[in-house]
Amino acid sequence: MNEATGAPFEAPALLKGQHLADEVADQLESMLSAGNYDGVKSLLEPVQPVDIAEAIGRLPLILQALAFRLLAKNEAIEVYEYLDPGVQQSLLDRLRSGEVLEIVEQMSPDDRVRLFDELPAKVVRRLLAELSPEERRVTAQMLGYQAETAGRLMTNECIDLKEFHSAAQALTIVRRQAPFTETIYSLYVTDRERHLTGILSLRDLVTADPEALIGDVMTKDVVNVRTDTDQEEVARAIQRYDFLALPVVDSEKRLVGIVTVDDVIDVIEQEATRDLYAAGAVQAGDEDDYFQSNLFVVARRRVVWLFVLVLANGLTTKVIAMNDEVLKQVVLLAAFIPLLIGTGGNVGAQSSTVVIRGLSTQRIQNLGLLRAVIREAIAGALLGLLMLCFVVPFAWWQGQGPLVGAAVGISLLAITTLAATAGAALPLLFDRMGLDPALMSAPFITTATDVAGVFIYLRTASWLLHHINTL
Incomplete structure (x- = not known):
């Protein structure tokens, strides 16, 4: 929303990233201070979640929670995952317990685990106890893996098919589960005990004969990593094979999750930062800015x-x-x-x-x-x-x-x-x-x-x- 004309805010074509966040943050602070909450909603509507998160992070502490509450529910959860750990913790302190629980419940498991890594143990125990049984089980399982391994980096939100499914049945499953999964471009095939047996792309599935069995069109040679694989090795594997996602299996080769390329980019940045600090003989914190x-x-x-x-x-x-x-x-x-x-x-x-x-x-x-x-x-x-x-x-x-x-x-x-x-x-x-x-x-x-x-x-x-x- 333009403050002078009241017209909806439109980001210029060349205004991206840092500059966009700066401009949105300035207008957000001005509107929130003036109580123009409808203007805030119009301002944020066309802005990407990552830019909203950065803009909120630049606001004074007292205005961060107010701006966050004005977001739509689904958008708020996505924006929260992009916020810096310090801002996430600040919002947890300022939001009502019901709002906090809803946000944490709806977060993807890998982002939830990263949040818990930053929170005090007492807060983590309280939030874990309030999660639904399924989300509590998944989160506790991922927290049980060693830090900086594929197990801590992965998400369990992936689609696995069975060899006896037809292509038509598989497409129905993909349509039904797509809203709740991290990616649908790589589809994994497992047996009755969830052992990883194959992989096929969404393109292969869509172009396959509807009556063809998944076991006949899948690729049986699947590149995968174990839950205890170091995150640097995971990043190298995704880089080497140009994957969008990489399946993670346990010691018995059962599929337990996937690591996606967006998480790997974060790992590469983190490891590069550590190496640069180390080259200058500076002891760096794991995630500290x-x-x-x-x-x-x-x-x-x-x-x-x-x-x-x-x-x-x-x-x-x-x-x-x-x-x-x-x-x-x-x-x-x-x-x-x-x-x-x-x-x-x-x-x-x-x-x-x-x-x-x-x-x-x-x-x-x-x-x-x-x-x-x-x-x-x-x-x-x-x-x-x-x-x-x-x-x-x-x-x-x-x-x-x-x-x-x-x-x-x-x-x-x-x-x-x-x-x-x-x-x-x-x-x-x-x-x-x-x-x-x-x-x-x-x-x-x-x-x-x-x-x-x-x-x-x-x-x-x-x-x-x-x-x-x-x-």
């Missing part, structure tokens, strides 16, 4: 690795102190220490980034782990040779002789080769040990290249100085 987190919590998560790095880099200080004689004789050598250890750290970070990404996408296995390390070592050597062309002449000129230039050149080549090798090998080692390669590699590579780089540089300079003096 950094920009909404308490600053003391943010500082606590960052300071852990900073303390580790400070202690580890004490080794660098020790190495410099052990070689102070050569620095006393040629003070200019100290000026190139930051250049060398900085280069080593950057080369190591580049190699570790490539290898960690290869581990994440599983493409590094195609090349071979040893070949990947050798490849990065050679790349590090080539980088060192290229940098020699620029650094050595400058160091020679600054040092007014061959000593500094030769020490810098030899050390630079050795450091870039070592850093690239360590950057490739350490993530593979940590992955083999069952540790997070993204989190563990950053501090260890930085420390290893700093200590080794300074040691190589100063020992090389000491050796050169000794031989020059003996000539």
